[in-house]
Amino acid sequence: MNRNRTLIFLVALTALLVACVSPSPPSVARLGDGIFIVSHPLVYRIQQTNEVIEVPKGFITDLASIPRPLWWWESPIDRSMAAAIIHDYLYWDQTCSKDEADAVLYLAMQESGVSTTTRKMVYLGVRTSIGDKAFADNKAAKAKGENRFLTSAYTDILLGRPVEPEDDLKSILARAKREDGLAAVAQVPPRLKSACRTALSLFKNEGR
Template sequence: MAFVGSGPVVEEIDAQFWRVVEPLVYQGDSQEFVIPAGFRTDFASVPRALVWLIPRYGAYTRAAILHDYLRTANVVSIADADGIFRRCLQELGVSVPRRWMMWAGVRLASGLRGATVGALATWVLIAVPSVVFLVIPVIVVQVFLVLFWLVELAFWGAARLFTRTAAPPPEPQMKTA
């Protein structure tokens, strides 16, 4: 129950997506999962307002890539993919609160599909305190993100007004002989 090798080798595709360059292998209890070279990932899909708490990549990057692969390839059920993700987070040493909040987030994103009554109760026990804990910081971060966007917009507008554009090149002259 661990990743085989030192870690993923990835290359950036664009501002949001990355490509796995070498196969990434995870050895589970009874199955081995191989994320093939060329697989596209966005690492952890974290809402912008929570990136201050859980960045898109970190100690859990391999778990996020595996989760993306399991969800895309449909090799296990959605609930199992989410459970493997949580187990990988533990194996990678992600702290208990962060691990459980990340698991609650991916379960919510999956619409809690395949959840048993016990899993649903566990999700509620994790999600409710997480929301209570995060609501004020998220509101503050969102307010400042909007303010920062307005400042950027103002500077962009000022730059458009006060930046001199280069004079157009002169029109070609026709020679008369």
């Protein structure tokens, strides 16, 4: 009996340890054709530092910061997708420079287990004029008043609705505006810039 209890305890302990060290998939749901929403805050700690980047619940992303031919994930629940969401958030927020956001992308892919070949290919892809345009387009859209943050309550409503495959970013945001689902512009986390600077420094120190 004692032996059986010990075995059960060891199995449970092993499962707990695996759960603690294994990265979890991002909390994201699909809303339309290439459109996703963060359904729970997505938190990324940069390597072994105390620097954290948090993508808030209700952020809508079309992942336009990464050219679609370079999408490397297979489904919205693939944990490697977290890096793309964080990158798109930083491109939209614009607190961090493009260089810093791209460095965060590379490090996040690395920590998510994306292969060296793939992450280098994706990184080089966002360093082209396509990436420059995505960053500039977001700046222009924000200047015109576009808002990509939904309220928590409205986010929950959308999560309970069937996915409309034909929906695009424009139609989703227009519907959210009609239904009072747009949130106030998210406040910039006080340490976001510090986190991005740290990421860029780590990226450069690794000799890339």
